[in-house]
Amino acid sequence: MRHDRLFGVALGQLESDHSRCAPLAGKSTLNRLEQAMHIASDLSDSRYIEMSLTPSAVEAFLVEVLIEPMEHEPKRIIPDMNVTDDPTHGEQVGSAFNGYYQHEYYTPLLIFCGCHLLSAKLRPANVNPAEGALAELQRIIAHIRDHWLAVQIMVRGDSTYSRDDIMTPPMNLRAINSGSGFPLLPMC
Template structure:
């Protein structure tokens, strides 16, 4: 069953009926939306509707492939013209469950029984949400999802440059080789360190260490002219200077898992706690993107995707995967994802140049949608009255005005 808190009351709410084009206020024709049993049957409709023609479920089936393509279609339609470059972020998050759902396993990394859905985002646009069991490789299904999404993008945008970005779970030879085979498709992935990689950064570590020690010595010398020399001066001086950060490009190939050598960029950060070393692997050449720019501008910004996970799980309840079947829980994940797509469209189309233009979905729901109103239904009109003291009435009016002039693509 779908998460149906308060459903029996809300299905009679005239605002929901009005939003769905139902006629309200007509005598003897109550504006009642689908009941929980009907919604529950939607989850358990047979995958092949034609074969299920004798089943009571066949009237309310859904097409998984069309739902998946819809996310990419909406993304493409959000642009007025083909962009020069797009960045596709892919990552996995945990969806903790508390029951005996199909394909639920204990995951030691997340510390609980869960699903591990795979998401693909382009900025704030959601392109894919694939439910997966948590006992599979983190990169399981990533290549097939990338192939599907990029194929659909290429059908409309022939020349756009695509950069695929992810953490070290996706620095797999099959994914990188496939990207290498396509013109205009590059990648930058995190890369787990090993003794060979660390050994290749010895010179860079020495340079970072020398630079840091020189900065520290300069500050300590100055402090000794002001204060009495003391062992704590070095500690105090270290708090006044930044760590030394160096970047370097390497040519690296694993002994067995990679089919060819690739460009690896290392980041060496030296401070009071010795060196911190990080690696990324990329198909972008050093002439196109220097090492420091690649790491800071191309790779590190992938952390913004974590905010999309928070919006999905904490504010749109994508973790309500409590039905028994795996397919039913995938449908629930899509419902939550479609809700996110709608909210993101509202944010980008109707809230630009307002104080909510960068607000999270939860903030928009709280400040703009969860408003008390008096609804009066008469024979000729429906009057919705919102209190004049509403602190966000000017934003509400702006969003409503912009929403009215949007083209109807139905």
């Protein structure tokens, strides 16, 4: 981060004031970044400035990264649902030991479409791997349908997602067991 040109441009600090230091070295770098964000919105007179995140905006952005670059609506897209292990260190809340992986971990739900990340939800280790998958799929599909009405959406996932709550109407979602070679089924 000390030599990152993008941060340097954002902070107006491309050159170091001292010959032995990096341009962004020092305890003030993050504070400068926070201040730079608010200078444009005329909040620079505030003594305390906090960087904040809007989760729904991040969720929408991840789907937009898939949609925006495409000139034409594709015939078909295939979101792929997976759960992975995310190792933790120390005594983090929600982590649990897994004998197979031999470490403490979280189980994030990841949904990709090709190389595009559509969703990443960090979850505790003790949840069912399919927990939250239906809600994420419904959110993603609704966003995609706002832009592409005719695209065929097919979902790939292992047997974890072959559950009644995912496969039954109203969304008529069908989980695909890619591990055993079942054919992909139209989801909606």
